[in-house]
Amino acid sequence: DAGITQSPRHKVTETGTPVTLRCHQTENHRYMYWYRQDPGHGLRLIHYSYGVKDTDKGEVSDGYSVSRSKTEDFLLTLESATSSQTSVYFCAIGARDVGQPQHFGDGTRLSIL
Amino acid sequence: TQLLEQSPQFLSIQEGENLTVYCNSSSVFSSLQWYRQEPGEGPVLLVTVVTGGEVKKLKRLTFQFGDARKDSSLHITAAQTGDTGLYLCAGAGNYGQNFVFGPGTRLSVLP
Numbered sequence: 001d002a003g004i005t006q007s008p009r010h011k012v013t014e015t016g017t018p019v020t021l022r023c024h025q026t027e028n029h030r031y032m033y034w035y036r037q038d039p040g041h042g043l044r045l046i047h048y049s050y051g052v053k054d055t056d057k058g059e060v061s062d063g064y065s066v067s068r069s070k071t072e073d074f075l076l077t078l079e080s081a082t083s084s085q086t087s088v089y090f091c092a093i094g095a096r097d098v099g100q101p102q103h104f105g106d107g108t109r110l111s112i113l
Numbered sequence: 114t115q116l117l118e119q120s121p122q123f124l125s126i127q128e129g130e131n132l133t134v135y136c137n138s139s140s141v142f143s144s145l146q147w148y149r150q151e152p153g154e155g156p157v158l159l160v161t162v163v164t165g166g167e168v169k170k171l172k173r174l175t176f177q178f179g180d181a182r183k184d185s186s187l188h189i190t191a192a193q194t195g196d197t198g199l200y201l202c203a204g205a206g207n208y209g210q211n212f213v214f215g216p217g218t219r220l221s222v223l224p
Contacts, residue, residue: 043214099212104155
């Protein structure tokens with residue numbers, strides 16, 4: 001299995017609080033992605049990174065920010081969580097072809113009350 | 114924006130049966146990927162097809178990319194309970210941009 005670790009795996013928090021999700025990879029892949037998965041919508045890209053400190057927005061980036069200070073770590077931050085951000089969040093990595101993830105983490109289930 | 118549709122949305126079959134699931138779009142894709150996702154886990158990449166008309170086989174799974182690169186199918190022969198899961202297709206535009214996922218086909222294989 002590809003070395004991708006997401007933390008935490010589960011989190012419950014309240015509306016208005018900041019939340020940071022972490023993705024750590026041991027594969028030294030260039031590209032990293034954050035997706036959210038919701039019933040009826042499938043997987044939607046939030047943000048992606050094509051190198052250290054190089055990030056770009058995806059389809060549903062509003063309300064989210066990301067940072068990548070090291071090749072192995074990609075952080076997703078909800079500055080002020082809202083109930084609409086309740087979802088399962090997946091990190092993914094890829095070594096070739098920006099926008100085409102090859103390996104996914106096991107997800108973080110985030111509930112915002 | 115490119116959209117992918119998958120059919121059927123749900124499929125329940127008996128072990129040993131054959132099945133085909135479909136992935137369709139009105140857009141042309143430079144490549145198309147199939148993933149399988151099990152509950153509580155992330156999607157796992159099964160195959161990538163890049164050439165119109167291409168057929169790839171992975172044990173009992175056969176993947177085909179349409180000649181016009183707008184559609185794809187996944188055929189499973191003699192399904193097993195271990196094939197149960199959510200099957201997702203995803204495609205990239207002509208220059209690799211706008212990689213999008215379909216909504217998935219949820220397959221249940223009953224013993």
